[in-house]
Amino acid sequence: MKNESYTTEEISQILKVSKLTVYDLIKKGELKSYRVGRQMRVDASDLENYKRKAKGLPPHEEQLHSISNDLAATLKQDPTLNNAPRSIIISGQDMCLDILGKQIEKRSNLYRPLRSYVGSLDSLFSMYKGEADIVSTHLIDGDTAEYNIPYIRKILVSHHFIVLNLISRLAGFYVKKGNPYNIRTWEDLKNNQKLKFVNREKGSGARILVDEMLRVHNIEESEINGYLQEENSHLGVAGMVAKGDVDLAVGIEKAAQIAGIDFVPLVKERYDIVILKTEHNKELIELVTEILQSHKFKEELLALGYDVTQTGNILYEQ
Numbered sequence: 001m002k003n004e005s006y007t008t009e010e011i012s013q014i015l016k017v018s019k020l021t022v023y024d025l026i027k028k029g030e031l032k033s034y035r036v037g038r039q040m041r042v043d044a045s046d047l048e049n050y051k052r053k054a055k056g057l058p059p060h061e062e063q064l065h066s067i068s069n070d071l072a073a074t075l076k077q078d079p080t081l082n083n084a085p086r087s088i089i090i091s092g093q094d095m096c097l098d099i100l101g102k103q104i105e106k107r108s109n110l111y112r113p114l115r116s117y118v119g120s121l122d123s124l125f126s127m128y129k130g131e132a133d134i135v136s137t138h139l140i141d142g143d144t145a146e147y148n149i150p151y152i153r154k155i156l157v158s159h160h161f162i163v164l165n166l167i168s169r170l171a172g173f174y175v176k177k178g179n180p181y182n183i184r185t186w187e188d189l190k191n192n193q194k195l196k197f198v199n200r201e202k203g204s205g206a207r208i209l210v211d212e213m214l215r216v217h218n219i220e221e222s223e224i225n226g227y228l229q230e231e232n233s234h235l236g237v238a239g240m241v242a243k244g245d246v247d248l249a250v251g252i253e254k255a256a257q258i259a260g261i262d263f264v265p266l267v268k269e270r271y272d273i274v275i276l277k278t279e280h281n282k283e284l285i286e287l288v289t290e291i292l293q294s295h296k297f298k299e300e301l302l303a304l305g306y307d308v309t310q311t312g313n314i315l316y317e318q
Helices: 008-015 019-027 044-054 061-077 096-107 120-128 149-155 205-216 234-243 253-259 279-292 295-303
Strands: 005-007 034-036 039-043 086-091 111-116 134-137 161-175 248-252 262-276 314-317
Touching (some): 019 039, 019 111, 086 096, 086 120, 096 111, 096 161, 096 262, 120 262, 161 253, 205 248, 205 262, 234 248, 234 253
Parallel strands (some): 086 134
Antiparallel strands (some): 034 039, 134 262, 161 248, 161 314
């Protein structure tokens, strides 16, 4: 067991908790971890000591000796290292968040970015509960066609926060090559039971888009053949269309390009990030704002096909 290690997903299965809870334990320093590329890993011995501590038991004697020696050696080399980098959880699914995390790590030794790949609504709830530091959101309000701000204000009602634009991107229908059913608008879904649909998971921005548009266009869920069938990523639903398992799905343009299927644009959605305005986050906000507004960061996003017209703009503060 000495040389064995686990991923955060394996830890969540062992402890029977969510991956977000595992990230929170790591963030609070209760569970020791280290990074291998983009992946966080936890040694079996550190997991065992966490479990012993949770049960009110002391660490194994040999581990206590190892910890003491390692700490002494580390502080001897550099006494300032007892101020370890702050782990920050970046929540959301788009790859541009991975780029942001790399830029944060490159520009500052104050932070250690960790990624949580959950949808927009769940990300906001995580921030409300203190379980995420930077969250992304692309949630449309069907009545006003406004993105994100209405949801953020309601969920983070007791917090002060700042909203910055990360990117803009097209969202629409995924259809088979040639669009054989000629699907162009939401109205084309009405009473069309021959169309097989696959939905996104509850809490995702794409699911909110579907639900809001069905509501606005007075389309019942029961009219959509496959409404209750769910996949948890843009590539997941795009892949099902590509394989012919379904005829229709909703997602972003980039996944359609990767899957080699046709895309019917419906809306340009604003993909924003939110950070709580606290004294603890003051330097983090300054750093993230600087990165988003930098020419180099925008160039990297442009090369991937993102719209950076508003990138770095402060859209709302409370």
